[in-house]
Amino acid sequence: xxxxxxxxxxxxxxxxxASQTAGPYVHIGLAPGAAGFxxxxxxxxxxxxxxxxxxxxxxxxxxxxxxxGSPVKDVLxxxxxxxxxxxxxxxxxxxxxxxGFRGWGRVITDFETGEWGFDTVxxxxxxxxxxxxxxxxxxxxxxxxxxxxxxxxxxxxxAPHLNLWIVARGINIGLNTRMYFDDETAANAADPVLNLIExxxxxxTLIARRTVRDGTPVYRxxxxxxxxxxxxxxxx
Amino acid sequence: xxxAEYYQRDRRLHPPALTPxxxxxxxxxxxxxxxxxxxxxxxxxxxxxxxGDISPIDNDLIKNYAKDGDPIGERIIVHGRVLDENARPVPNTLxxxxxxxxxxxxxxKKDSYLAPxxxxxxxxxxTITDDDGxxxxxxxxxxxxxxxNWVNNWRPAHIHVSVFGHAFCQRLITQLYFEGDPLIPIxxxxxxxxxxxxxxxxxxxxxxxxxxxxDSIAYRFDIVLRGRRSTxxxxxxxxx
Numbered sequence: 267x268x269x270x271x272x273x274x275x276x277x278x279x280x281x282x283x284a285s286q287t288a289g290p291y292v293h294i295g296l297a298p299g300a301a302g303f304x305x306x307x308x309x310x311x312x313x314x315x316x317x318x319x320x321x322x323x324x325x326x327x328x329x330x331x332x333x334x335g336s337p338v339k340d341v342l343x344x345x346x347x348x349x350x351x352x353x354x355x356x357x358x359x360x361x362x363x364x365x366g367f368r369g370w371g372r373v374i375t376d377f378e379t380g381e382w383g384f385d386t387v388x389x390x391x392x393x394x395x396x397x398x399x400x401x402x403x404x405x406x407x408x409x410x411x412x413x414x415x416x417x418x419x420x421x422x423x424x425a426p427h428l429n430l431w432i433v434a435r436g437i438n439i440g441l442n443t444r445m446y447f448d449d450e451t452a453a454n455a456a457d458p459v460l461n462l463i464e465x466x467x468x469x470x471t472l473i474a475r476r477t478v479r480d481g482t483p484v485y486r487x488x489x490x491x492x493x494x495x496x497x498x499x500x501x502x
Numbered sequence: 503x504x505x506a507e508y509y510q511r512d513r514r515l516h517p518p519a520l521t522p523x524x525x526x527x528x529x530x531x532x533x534x535x536x537x538x539x540x541x542x543x544x545x546x547x548x549x550x551x552x553x554g555d556i557s558p559i560d561n562d563l564i565k566n567y568a569k570d571g572d573p574i575g576e577r578i579i580v581h582g583r584v585l586d587e588n589a590r591p592v593p594n595t596l597x598x599x600x601x602x603x604x605x606x607x608x609x610x611k612k613d614s615y616l617a618p619x620x621x622x623x624x625x626x627x628x629t630i631t632d633d634d635g636x637x638x639x640x641x642x643x644x645x646x647x648x649x650x651n652w653v654n655n656w657r658p659a660h661i662h663v664s665v666f667g668h669a670f671c672q673r674l675i676t677q678l679y680f681e682g683d684p685l686i687p688i689x690x691x692x693x694x695x696x697x698x699x700x701x702x703x704x705x706x707x708x709x710x711x712x713x714x715x716x717d718s719i720a721y722r723f724d725i726v727l728r729g730r731r732s733t734x735x736x737x738x739x740x741x742x
Contacts, residue, residue, distance in 0.1 A: 279509075279587045280726045284700040285516045286677040287524075287691060288662065291608045295600025295626045295662055302611040305567050305624045307557050310596075333529040340612070346548060346670045356547035356668075358505050370549035377612065395542040398507050401732040429544050433675055436526030438517035438694050440673060444544075463537055492533045501511065501536035502545045502671045 285439035292342045292433060293374055300374050311373075314345060314386040316366025321350025321390070325484045326445070326474065327383035330375065330432065333492035337380025341434040344372045345384065347427075352390035360393055388483075391453055392424040425453035425460070427472075432489065442500045445487045446473045463498055471497045506731045507541035508671050509587055517694035524690045525651050541671060546730075548670040551596040553630060560628045563601075563641035567624030574620055575604025575642030577718040580678065580706060583635040584665060587729030591635025597725075598664040599639055599678075600626040606647030606657075615647055640718065646685055658685035658692065667727040678723050679705045 293301040299309055315323075326345075330338040346354075347369050353360045355369040363369070375382045398420070428445040446454050454460055460469045474485035489497045519531035539545065559566050564573060580599075584592040602608045602625065605617030609625050623642065631637045644659045661678040679686050686692050686705065695701050703726075712720035 278589075279729060280585060280589050281515055281700065281703070282512065282587060282728055283674060283676055283726045284695045284697070284704060285674060286662075286695075286704070287527075288664075288675045289677075290612060291600065291610045292662070292675075294608055294610050294624075295598050295628075295664060298624070298626055301609065303567075303609055303624060305626060306560060306628075308555065310551070310555060333531075333533075336529075338530065344673070346544070348543075354543060354547040356550060358543075359547050360543065368549060392543050395540065396505070398505050398541060398546070401506075424542060424544065427544070429670055431670070431673055434530065436524070436528075436530035438519060438521060438524070438527055438531075439513075440675060441519075441532065442671075459539060459542070462539070468534075491530050496532055496534050498534075499532050499536050501513070501538040502541070 287435060287438050288342060288433035288440075290340050290435040292340070296342055296372060297374050311344070311371045314347070314369065314371035314384060315349070316364065316368065318364040319349055319367045319387045320364060321387040322483065323385065324388045325383060325385050325479075325482055326428070326487060327381065327484060328474075328487040328489060329380050330382070330434075330489045330491065335493070337375070338434055338491070339375055339377055339380045341375045341380075341382070341432060342372060343374075343382060344370065344431040345386070346370050346429040346431070347386065348389040348392050350387055350390045352392045352423075354392075388447065389426045389428065391426055394421045394423050394458075396420055422456060422458045425450050425457040427457075430489075441491075442502045443489065443497055444472055444500070445485070447476065447485065448473050449476050468498050471495055505543070505546055507546060508669060508728045508730045510538075511728060515695075515697050515700045517696070521690075521694040524694050527694070545671040546669045548666060548668055548672065550594075550668075551630060551666070552594075555596070556628050556630065561637075561639045563599075563623070563625065563627045563639060566627060568622045571622055573603065573623035573642050575623075575645075577640070578643050579638060579640050579712060579714070579718050579720040580661065580723055581636070581638035581709075581712060581720060582722050582724040584631050584637065584667075584725045584727065585635055586667075586727050590729075591631070591633070592667055592727055593631055593633045593635055595631050595635075595668065596628060596666045597631060597637050598626070598628040599641075599661050601641065601644040601661040602647055604642050604645050606645030617645070617647065643680070646683075651690055655690060656685050658683040658689050663725065665725055665727060669730075672727040674725075674727060676704060676725075680721060681705050681707050
C-alpha cells in the first residue's frame with residue numbers, strides 16, 4: 267500500500283485477476299487422458315464420492331446446448347457437492363465426511379455427441395447460510411444484543427443440490443449454476459436460492475428429472491446456455 | 503469461527519459473456535441476467551488438494567513428458583504468488599497450466615494445425631502453492647498460432663492457468679500472456695476484457711533476476727483471487 271493512500275484513509279484492495287476462456291484445448295490441462303495422452307500418475311476429479319460415502323448412488327447426465335440448439339461438444343464441467351449428510355469436504359464444511367469423499371469432480375463432454383455424465387451420491391440438504399457477516403458487522407451486533415438484522419431468511423436450509431461450474435471455448439468467464447432434484451418437491455419449494463429467482467417458470471431449468479436405468483437412479487440435466495428455457499446462472 | 507462471505511466479484515474487470523468479435527461467444531453466452539447470490543455454505547467451501555494428489559515433476563513441463571531429450575524452444579520459468587484481494591497469500595492451492603508447444607501446436611486430438619507435435623513436450627503441468635502462496639513452473643515459451651475467427655487471427659503466445667483458491671466461488675481460469683507481444687492488442691480473445699489495466703495484469707513481466715544464467719529466462723505472474731470478509735477468531739478480528 268502506498269503511504270499516501272493510507273494517510274487518505276483509502277481502503278486498498280488488489281483487483282481480482284481477469285478471467286479468460288478455457289479454450290478448445292482445456293482437456294490438455296485438466297483432463298489430458300481425454301486429449302489423447304497420458305502424462306500424470308493421477309488425473310484429478312474422476313471420483314467424486316469415493317467408495318465409503320453413505321447415501322444413494324446416482325448418475326447424472328445431460329447436454330450443454332448452445333443458442334442454435336446444438337450440443338456443445340468441448341465443455342468441461344466441475345461439480346462441487348455435499349455428502350448425504352449435507353456436509354462439504356472442507357475445513358468449514360460443517361463436520362467430517364467419509365474417508366475418500368471429496369465432493370468435487372470434473373467431467374468433459376463426449377467429443378462426438380456432447381453427452382456428459384458422472385456417478386456420485388445424492389447430497390443431503392445443506393445447512394442455512396446463517397448470519398454470515400464480517401467481523402466488523404459482528405462487533406456492531408455484539409454491542410447491540412437486540413439487533414435482529416436479516417436472520418430470518420438466512421435460517422432456511424438449502425434443498426439437496428449440486429453446484430456446477432461450466433467452462434468452454436466461447437465462455438469468457440465460468441458459468442455457475444445449481445442442479446436440484448425433482449424428487450425433493452417439498453425441499454425445493456422452500457429452497458432460499460430457488461425462491462430468489464423472480465420468474466417462477468425459470469426455476470424449473472435447475473431441476474433434474476429422475477429415471478431409473480438398470481436399477482440405478484439417473485438424473486437428466488440439460489443446460490441451455492441461451493434461448494428458450496435458458497438455464498439460470500448465478501453470480502456467486 | 504463464523505463463516506464469512508467473499509467480496510462480491512467486480513464483473514467490470516472481467517469479460518462479459520457476449521463479445522461478438524470473439525465469434526464463438528455469440529451462441530454460448532447467456533442472454534438473461536445472472537442471479538446474484540449471497541455466499542452460502544455451497545460457495546464459501548471448495549475442494550482441497552494436497553501433495554498426494556500430484557507428483558513433484560508435474561510442474562516441470564521440460565521434463566514431465568520428455569522421451570529422448572528436452573523439448574524444442576525457449577526455456578522459461580514462470581513464477582509468482584497467488585494472493586487474494588486483501589493481498590494475503592493463498593497457500594496450498596492447486597494451480598494447473600496447459601499450453602501449446604514452441605511451434606504453436608497443442609498435443610490434442612482436435613488440434614490439426616500444421617506445426618508439428620514435439621515428441622518431448624506434453625504441454626500441461628500442475629503444482630500446489632507453498633505457505634506464502636508462491637508457485638513456479640519450468641517450461642518452454644509457447645508459440646503463437648492461427649485460429650478460425652476472422653480469416654487471419656493469431657493468438658498471442660499464452661499459457662492457460664487454472665486456480666482453485668479455498669472456495670468454489672474463487673474458482674478461476676485465465677490466460678497468461680508475455681510482455682511485449684504485438685499480438686496482444688489485436689487478439690479478439692484478449693480484448694474481450696474491457697479494462698486495459700486488467701489486460702496488463704494478465705501479461706507476465708520479464709524477471710531477469712529470477713532466471714537461471716545460461717539456462718532459462720524468467721517471467722513473473724502474480725494471480726489475485728477474490729478476497730474474503732474479515733472473520734472473528736477467538737474474539738479477535740482476523741484480516742482487514
